[in-house]
Amino acid sequence: MPVLELRGVTKDYKLGKTTVRALRGLDLEIEAGEVVAIMGPSGSGKSTLMHILGALDRPTSGRASIESSDLSQLKERDLVTLRGRKIGFVFQTFNLVQTLSAQRNVELPMTFQGVGRGERSRRARELLEKVGLGDRIKHKPNELSGGERQRVAVARALANDPEIVLADEPTGNLDTETGESILALLKELSVRDRKTVILVTHDPEAAAIADRVVRLRDGCVSSSARHGGEGAGTPSPGTNSEAGAGREVASAASREPQSGARHADEVGHA
Amino acid sequence: MRKFFDFLALAGQGILHRQLRSWLTVIGVVIGIAAVVGLISIGLSFEKTITDEVSKVFGVDTFMILNSEVFGGGAHGGTADEYALDLELLNSIEGVRVAAAVRQRTGFVQGQPDAEGNVLQGFLPVMGLSPELVTEFESFTGELEVMPGGRLIEAGDVEVALLDYEISRRLRVEVGDTILVAGDGDAELNLTVIGIMAPPEEEDSGGGPGMSFSMSSDGDTISVPYETMDLLWGPADDVLITLVRTVEGYDVDDVADRAEEVLTERGSDISAVTYSDISNQIGQFTAIASALLGGIAGISLLVGGVGVMNTMFTSVLERTKQIGVMKAVGAKNSHVWAIFLLESGLIGLVGGIVGTLLGLGIYQLGISLINRLGSGFEMITVISGGLIGITLLGSFLIGAISGLLPAWRASRLPVVDALRYE
Numbered sequence: 117m118p119v120l121e122l123r124g125v126t127k128d129y130k131l132g133k134t135t136v137r138a139l140r141g142l143d144l145e146i147e148a149g150e151v152v153a154i155m156g157p158s159g160s161g162k163s164t165l166m167h168i169l170g171a172l173d174r175p176t177s178g179r180a181s182i183e184s185s186d187l188s189q190l191k192e193r194d195l196v197t198l199r200g201r202k203i204g205f206v207f208q209t210f211n212l213v214q215t216l217s218a219q220r221n222v223e224l225p226m227t228f229q230g231v232g233r234g235e236r237s238r239r240a241r242e243l244l245e246k247v248g249l250g251d252r253i254k255h256k257p258n259e260l261s262g263g264e265r266q267r268v269a270v271a272r273a274l275a276n277d278p279e280i281v282l283a284d285e286p287t288g289n290l291d292t293e294t295g296e297s298i299l300a301l302l303k304e305l306s307v308r309d310r311k312t313v314i315l316v317t318h319d320p321e322a323a324a325i326a327d328r329v330v331r332l333r334d335g336c337v338s339s340s341a342r343h344g345g346e347g348a349g350t351p352s353p354g355t356n357s358e359a360g361a362g363r364e365v366a367s368a369a370s371r372e373p374q375s376g377a378r379h380a381d382e383v384g385h386a
Numbered sequence: 387m388r389k390f391f392d393f394l395a396l397a398g399q400g401i402l403h404r405q406l407r408s409w410l411t412v413i414g415v416v417i418g419i420a421a422v423v424g425l426i427s428i429g430l431s432f433e434k435t436i437t438d439e440v441s442k443v444f445g446v447d448t449f450m451i452l453n454s455e456v457f458g459g460g461a462h463g464g465t466a467d468e469y470a471l472d473l474e475l476l477n478s479i480e481g482v483r484v485a486a487a488v489r490q491r492t493g494f495v496q497g498q499p500d501a502e503g504n505v506l507q508g509f510l511p512v513m514g515l516s517p518e519l520v521t522e523f524e525s526f527t528g529e530l531e532v533m534p535g536g537r538l539i540e541a542g543d544v545e546v547a548l549l550d551y552e553i554s555r556r557l558r559v560e561v562g563d564t565i566l567v568a569g570d571g572d573a574e575l576n577l578t579v580i581g582i583m584a585p586p587e588e589e590d591s592g593g594g595p596g597m598s599f600s601m602s603s604d605g606d607t608i609s610v611p612y613e614t615m616d617l618l619w620g621p622a623d624d625v626l627i628t629l630v631r632t633v634e635g636y637d638v639d640d641v642a643d644r645a646e647e648v649l650t651e652r653g654s655d656i657s658a659v660t661y662s663d664i665s666n667q668i669g670q671f672t673a674i675a676s677a678l679l680g681g682i683a684g685i686s687l688l689v690g691g692v693g694v695m696n697t698m699f700t701s702v703l704e705r706t707k708q709i710g711v712m713k714a715v716g717a718k719n720s721h722v723w724a725i726f727l728l729e730s731g732l733i734g735l736v737g738g739i740v741g742t743l744l745g746l747g748i749y750q751l752g753i754s755l756i757n758r759l760g761s762g763f764e765m766i767t768v769i770s771g772g773l774i775g776i777t778l779l780g781s782f783l784i785g786a787i788s789g790l791l792p793a794w795r796a797s798r799l800p801v802v803d804a805l806r807y808e
Contacts, residue, residue: 172714173802193718200716207805211711215403216396225715227392272715 117184118145119279119312120169125178126335127164138164140335141178148279151306151313153323156332163284165332166316170282171199183279200229204273206302208285210265212257218244218268219253225275243271247301263294270301280312281305287319299325393721397729400701401736408733411697415737416744418687419781423745423773425679428752430768433672437665438766443525444661447483449642451476451628451649454657469656470623471649473516473612479645481636486516486523487628489615494568495608497557506557511607512567514615514622515548517541523629536561536581543611547577551585552605567608569618577610630658690737691788698730698792709796710804719797726793727786734785738778745777 127139138161146152146169156162167173168180171187174195180187183202190198199205204225212221222240231239244253247267249260257265266286273281283302287295303325305311315322323329331339401408453467468490476485491514496507517539519527530538532548539548547565549557559565559579568574586605615622632641642658649656702709709722746769753765 167802170714172805196713196716196718199714205711205714207711211707211805213399213708213711215399220399224712227389227396228712228716228718228721230389233392276716 117148119148119183120144120146120314121179121181122165122168122175123179125168125175125180127161127168127173128176129164138335139168139175142332142336144330144337144340146312146314148312149306149310150328151303151315151326153315153317153326153329154332155317155323155329156338160332161335162316162332164335166282166284166314169280169314170203170205171195200225201276202278202280204275204278204281206266206269206273206281206283206286208288210257210262210269210289212265212268212272214257217254217256218249218260218271221257221268222271222275225272229276231276239275240271243274244268246274247271261294262290263297266290266294266298267301270298270305274305274311278311280314282314282316284316285318286315287317287322292321295319295321389721390724393725394728394732396725397732400705400725400729401732407697407700411693411733412737412740414690414693415687415734415781415784416690416741418683418690418784419738419741419777420745420748421686422680422683423742423777424748424752425683426676426773427746427749427768427770429672429676429679430770430773431749431753431765432675433668434768435764435766436668436672440664440668441661444664445525446661447632447634447636447638448523449630449632449638449645449658449660451625451630451645451656451658454655456657468624468626470621470654471625471628471656472652472654473622473628475652476628476630476645476649479641479648481632481641482645483631483633484518484522485628485630486518487514487612487622487625488516488519489514489612489622489625491569491615491619491624493608493618494574495557496566496568498559498563498565500558510553512615512618513607513609514612515539515609516612517543519629522631526629531584532581533561533584536579538581539609539611543580544614544617545575545577546580546611546614548581548583548609549579550583550605550607553608554579554582556606565608567610567618570620573618575614575617577614687784691734691784694730694733694785694788695792697733698726698789699795701729702726702792702796705796706799706804706807709799710801710807713799713801714805722799723793723797726796727789730789730793731782731786734788735778735782737785738781741781742774742777 122142122144125139125142125144126137129136129138140161142161142165144165154162154165164173168175168187169182171182171190174180174187182198185194185198187195212218213224216224219237219240222243223236226236226239241250241253244250244267247270249264249267249271252260252264252268255264257268260268266289270281270286273283281302286298286302290298299322302313302315306313306327315326317323326343328340328342330337331341451469451471453469455467471487471489473485473487476482491512492509493512494507495510495512496505499505518541520530520538521541532538533551536548539546547567549559549565554560557565561579561581563579564576565579566574566576610618612622615624630641630645632638639660639662642660646656646658649658712722712725713719750767753767756765
């Protein structure tokens with residue numbers, strides 16, 4: 117039973133008078149506990165897909181369900197509850213509330229779910245401890261380094277103990293070393309806590325921790341490659357033919373990519 | 387309720403984060419609230435001071451009779467219109483314990499000759515006073531002081547006169563001397579001077595109640611017993627004021643109504659004025675004044691409210707991304723709405739608190755200034771808890787109402803667009 121299931125999903129946007137079709141009949145299944153990297157060039161529909169996977173938006177047509185709840189059938193308020201309880205977000209620009217301390221930032225999602233103060237505080241400390249910021253709980257975001265901020269964001273994503281952690285370019289604003297530690301943290305969520313982790317990324321290193329790399333192109337899944345049990349550090353099997361992935365290719369090449377044999381279209385439509 | 391306090395804390399953080407702009411906005415509210423509190427407090431002070439003075443003079447059992455033109459006719463103070471009065475009839479009305487009246491004429495008066503035999507004579511104001519004025523209505527007359535060796539008019543006096551200090555000098559008379567006063571026709575009397583009023587100390591500091599009618603401000607009044615006026619000028623048709631004290635247990639307003647009825651039937655053009663009549667008039671007057679002041683203060687509050695709205699709109703725009711994040715992590719539209727509404731309400735409330743304190747400060751300053759300038763009576767300070775409560779609640783509401791639209795806009799932001807906003 118997949119935790120996320122998209123069938124023939126399309127999404128149209130109106131830009132002025134023209135309608136842009138960002139997703140064109142996309143199919144995707146993600147199993148519980150999987151780490152999935154979604155890659156693709158700019159304009160391939162990554163962000164749009166992430167919005168739908170995160171219950172931030174509904175498809176124009178097709179069926180998108182999160183834990184068997186069809187997004188199209190849900191009312192706005194149920195959508196809010198769904199993402200509040202089932203999904204944790206990690207953003208490229210961290211998006212912490214600048215006025216709140218690390219602890220209060222982590223408490224925020226719990227506040228909206230009506231969790232009591234004591235319980236909130238306890239859990240926030242526990243989570244910050246877990247991401248290695250036990251001694252920074254009173255610090256405001258501007259008193260923390262980029263890596264620390266992203267750790268706070270990860271802790272915040274875990275606040276309501278969601279099934280799914282959705283990370284949008286989590287390493288995009290971090291240096292390599294810091295990025296790696298964040299990736300390790302995310303990987304650990306899957307391995308230790310059985311969370312489903314979805315990374316939307318340009319970064320091949322990020323993709324490397326994934327069990328599976330889903331590549332998008334023109335609003336469709338162009339490939340979905342499983343790594344098997346190879347784990348972190350295994351380079352992503354980049355397809356050289358993909359446009360806009362120059363950095364990916366270069367990086368992957370330098371790491372002596374293993375054969376792309378496992379690169380198989382599982383659910384994607386070409 | 388738990389969420390309410392959580393959201394309140396979040397809203398408070400929002401304000402603290404933008405200190406300078408928040409405070410500038412708050413200043414707008416502060417000015418408005420300070421104006422409301424200050425002006426209305428001064429209005430309340432005036433009302434309280436005046437009604438207190440009036441009640442001190444009147445007590446619970448006294449009313450006065452004036453020409454109907456005087457009270458309610460608009461011609462307050464100044465030259466009082468005269469009226470005819472049958473004092474005996476008034477005294478016979480049920481419930482009237484004692485009545486005292488003042489009538490005034492201009493009469494021909496002749497003093498004592500000087501060393502060369504010159505006699506000063508001329509037309510001077512002659513006042514007829516009931517002796518009960520002094521014995522029963524001291525609160526109205528104030529404390530009357532005569533020069534040593536003299537006395538005030540007493541019951542049973544007839545051919546006597548009480549002179550103002552100034553005129554006694556000019557007429558060159560002492561206590562025991564006589565003066566000649568001529569009335570209508572060939573009526574004239576030689577009146578023995580029984581007392582000379584002490585000269586007014588400069589700017590008579592005691593002041594006496596505001597109600598005290600002019601006894602001797604011009605310093606050349608000659609006072610005679612009320613009955614003596616009858617001998618000179620016949621029955622009273624020149625009464626300025628009559629004071630009536632009621633028998634204990636009678637309702638002063640009832641007795642006043644009865645007196646008014648009886649005397650009007652007899653042809654007196656009068657109205658009987660009780661404490662409640664006066665306080666009603668004062669109330670009406672101060673209500674108008676308060677409405678006027680409130681209107682002025684309200685305009686400045688409105689300006690403050692617009693300031694809050696502007697700040698909130700800017701704030702919503704500025705925090706579009708934050709709103710997106712809050713929604714992404716599970717904030718409902720109503721949560722966002724509540725947080726922004728509370729934030730603008732808090733701006734209003736903070737402005738209200740500071741404004742109230744400032745307003746009370748300005749008010750105290752104003753009162754002490756008025757008292758120092760010496761308008762004759764001491765202004766009473768009135769700090770109204772009700773006013774402060776209403777003002778604080780009102781300031782929160784003004785903030786919240788000003789924030790309604792911005793908060794609504796914030797809550798309706800589509801989460802995807804808000805997250806994308808840079």
